[in-house]
Amino acid sequence: MSGDLNQAKLLRNKVNRAASKLKYNFYQTQIAVMHESGSHDWWKHMKTIMGLKTNGKSCMQGLANKTTDGDCGLLANTMNDFFVSVSDHLPRLNKSHKVFDVNEELPDQYVISVCTTFKALESVKANKATGPDNIPAWVLRN
Numbered sequence: 695m696s697g698d699l700n701q702a703k704l705l706r707n708k709v710n711r712a713a714s715k716l717k718y719n720f721y722q723t724q725i726a727v728m729h730e731s732g733s734h735d736w737w738k739h740m741k742t743i744m745g746l747k748t749n750g751k752s753c754m755q756g757l758a759n760k761t762t763d764g765d766c767g768l769l770a771n772t773m774n775d776f777f778v779s780v781s782d783h784l785p786r787l788n789k790s791h792k793v794f795d796v797n798e799e800l801p802d803q804y805v806i807s808v809c810t811t812f813k814a815l816e817s818v819k820a821n822k823a824t825g826p827d828n829i830p831a832w833v834l835r836n
Contacts, residue, residue, distance in 0.1 A: 762768040820832045 762772065818831050822831055
């Protein structure tokens with residue numbers, strides 16, 4: 695049984711050394727290529743490969759590649775046309791149209807106290823990922 699343990703340790707160490715060597719080679723080739731392009735691009739790329747920053751491509755880029763041959767502007771116009779067509783039959787609002795009366799009292803269920811807001815924001819974990827609004831949690835905490 696101890697022979698199996700020694701063999702497992704030996705193989706684990708070989709795998710760890712191989713992984714370290716591959717990581718080193720990967721970073722060296724990426725750095726060597728980007729170092730020639732200028733400091734701004736180099737730092738941007740370094741942050742990307744270290745996982746500190748996304749590569750700058752929007753999530754819409756993949757959809758644009760599939761539907762409009764990579765043209766994000768055309769995709770945006772197509773989506774806009776769709777949303778306009780959905781609401782085409784609705785009457786347009788004029789500038790004097792009021793959605794609600796400003797002088798009306800809000801029902802108690804819609805009034806949120808400062809204390810409740812503070813407690814909710816205090817419970818946000820700063821090291822957790824952001825929601826769909828892309829507001830970093832540390833902004834809400836501080």
